[in-house]
Amino acid sequence: MQATGVHRAFGGVSVLRGVDLAVSAGELVTLSGPSGSGKTALLSLLCGFDFPDSGSVSPGASSWSACAVLPQSLGLATELTLEENVALPLRLAGRDVSGVADLLEELGIGALGARYPGQVSFGQQQRAALARAVVARPSALLADEPTAHLDAVSAVAAVGLLRRVADEGAAVLIATHHDAVHEVADRVLVLADGRVRG
Numbered sequence: 623m624q625a626t627g628v629h630r631a632f633g634g635v636s637v638l639r640g641v642d643l644a645v646s647a648g649e650l651v652t653l654s655g656p657s658g659s660g661k662t663a664l665l666s667l668l669c670g671f672d673f674p675d676s677g678s679v680s681p682g683a684s685s686w687s688a689c690a691v692l693p694q695s696l697g698l699a700t701e702l703t704l705e706e707n708v709a710l711p712l713r714l715a716g717r718d719v720s721g722v723a724d725l726l727e728e729l730g731i732g733a734l735g736a737r738y739p740g741q742v743s744f745g746q747q748q749r750a751a752l753a754r755a756v757v758a759r760p761s762a763l764l765a766d767e768p769t770a771h772l773d774a775v776s777a778v779a780a781v782g783l784l785r786r787v788a789d790e791g792a793a794v795l796i797a798t799h800h801d802a803v804h805e806v807a808d809r810v811l812v813l814a815d816g817r818v819r820g
């Protein structure tokens with residue numbers, strides 16, 4: 623995944639001012655930076671939720687199997703159970719869903735698959751959203767603060783899964799403030815003053 627010379631302003635305020643970034647297949651890269659520095663804005667551009675004022679990004683808008691996103695807001699479908707949410711990318715692609723239960727188990731929410739998002743904690747919803755993001759083994763994965771609401775044990779499981787997804791060949795970019803995520807990264811980038819350094 624790649625950003626080249628990306629600029630983005632909101633309401634006349636320039637947030638991204640010439641961002642260059644590249645994450646290769648098999649690489650897990652973390653993105654840190656002060657609150658409000660533009661990490662979420664950059665992830666939104668990379669996955670095609672938003673468009674740069676100038677510069678270019680890839681993959682941009684694409685299929686779930688090409689680029690999956692774990693947004694801060696999670697975006698689980700409230701009318702589907704956790705298991706149905708996680709199975710959704712596979713069903714949309716006409717693929718086998720038999721691995722979903724094991725994935726929920728790995729993240730410590732195996733007993734909650736039949737519950738709806740409104741019937742579980744936010745941390746449990748976050749793990750379901752992580753499972754949904756990785757289940758179709760996307761080529762690129764963007765995760766925004768994926769451990770923000772997790773306890774230490776759940777965070778270890780989540781970080782281990784993200785590392786494995788990269789080891790299996792995905793390009794993984796994670797915006798995070800947590801050292802536990804930076805520790806498994808191949809590279810740590812910092813977004814500050816509208817630019818990425820690393």
Ligand SMILES: Nc1ncnc2c1ncn2[C@@H]1O[C@H](COP(=O)(O)OP(=O)(O)OP(=O)(O)O)[C@@H](O)[C@H]1O
Nearest residue numbers: 632633637655656657658659660661662663664797
């Ligand atoms: N759609 C938008 N409209 C107006 N301003 C926006 C929009 N999206 C982001 N911003 C502004 O751009 C700046 C960067 O926001 P962003 O959410 O990307 O920061 P962040 O680094 O992800 O912060 P945090 O670590 O707190 O999640 C902020 O000042 C924010 O208010």
